Amino acid sequence: MESAGDLTTTRAPFIENARADGELYIEQPYELYSAQNHEAWRTLYSRMVPRWERYAHPKFLEGVNNVALDPDRVPRLSDINKFLSPLSGFSAKAVSGYVPAYLFFDCLRGRAFPTTITIRDLSKLDYLPEPDIFHDAAGHVPMHTDKVFADTLVKFGEVARSAARYAQSINDKEQAYRTIESIIKGMARFFWFTIEFGLMRSNGELKVYGSGILSSYGEIEYAIESPEPQRYPFQLEWVINQYFEIDHYQPLYFVIESFDELFAAVEQLEDWIEAGKLDCLSPGEPNVNEEDLKSFLEASV
Numbered sequence: 001m002e003s004a005g006d007l008t009t010t011r012a013p014f015i016e017n018a019r020a021d022g023e024l025y026i027e028q029p030y031e032l033y034s035a036q037n038h039e040a041w042r043t044l045y046s047r048m049v050p051r052w053e054r055y056a057h058p059k060f061l062e063g064v065n066n067v068a069l070d071p072d073r074v075p076r077l078s079d080i081n082k083f084l085s086p087l088s089g090f091s092a093k094a095v096s097g098y099v100p101a102y103l104f105f106d107c108l109r110g111r112a113f114p115t116t117i118t119i120r121d122l123s124k125l126d127y128l129p130e131p132d133i134f135h136d137a138a139g140h141v142p143m144h145t146d147k148v149f150a151d152t153l154v155k156f157g158e159v160a161r162s163a164a165r166y167a168q169s170i171n172d173k174e175q176a177y178r179t180i181e182s183i184i185k186g187m188a189r190f191f192w193f194t195i196e197f198g199l200m201r202s203n204g205e206l207k208v209y210g211s212g213i214l215s216s217y218g219e220i221e222y223a224i225e226s227p228e229p230q231r232y233p234f235q236l237e238w239v240i241n242q243y244f245e246i247d248h249y250q251p252l253y254f255v256i257e258s259f260d261e262l263f264a265a266v267e268q269l270e271d272w273i274e275a276g277k278l279d280c281l282s283p284g285e286p287n288v289n290e291e292d293l294k295s296f297l298e299a300s301v
């Protein structure tokens with residue numbers, strides 16, 4: 001059994017207390033990780049490495065090398081940042097849980113990535129609906145060492161600010177709500193099908209750069225090898241109108257040709273938002289909550 005004070009996902013008193021006190025950005029209380037927490041990291045990491053070598057995009061493998069993650073212990077974010085910040089200006093910033101949409105994107109604009117510090121239960125390594133430090137630090141952070149990728153995340157933050165300005169300029173309050181709900185949906189779908197579940201062609205081979213896949217032992221093989229999912233070239237108008245579900249392997253992936261193409265697509269997203277093209281996207285997942293809406297409509301932009 002874990003000690004009462006460890007940092008297991010959904011069962012960490014430290015996190016519950018921080019949330020109860022309204023603290024979103026926190027310190028990583030490293031001494032609270034239990035032996036089982038470290039064992040969960042070690043197990044996740046060691047079984048993932050051969051799959052990364054086989055299926056991950058070369059930029060991700062370079063990143064894993066560059067941030068020097070410890071295979072045996074949950075990483076200290078301060079150690080990661082020592083390697084990461086000189087490369088792209090990015091840092092991993094500890095959070096106590098869910099970050100409302102605008103704050104999330106705005107954090108990216110400031111070159112910081114909101115990073116979960118809890119780790120999944122040793123007995124549930126395969127499926128976890130919530131992000132944990134393995135997903136965030138091993139799945140996301142290595143990509144942040146790449147300059148173009150890091151700039152793409154910053155651009156996402158700028159797009160969010162443009163979207164907030166655009167929605168705040170709408171006088172009719174109800175219309176402003178409807179519009180920003182649709183835009184947040186579009187941005188979340190774009191983020192999902194690229195940063196979280198994106199595939200990319202590299203030297204003629206299909207590779208994974210999306211963090212949701214890179215942190216999943218089962219899905220990384222499925223995404224590349226299985227005949228089941230559909231794989232289509234990235235198309236902005238499709239992606240922003242495509243609903244997604246989070247509780248099973250993805251039935252649909254979008255393949256992009258390069259990180260430059262990805263950056264250009266985020267720029268195009270901003271143009272489309274300002275041209276009103278995201279005002280009325282198709283309904284369906286993801287659900288946008290009240291906190292997300294308010295975070296955009298009340299942001300100082």
Ligand SMILES: [Fe+2]
Nearest residue numbers: 131196211212
């Ligand atoms: Fe993620």
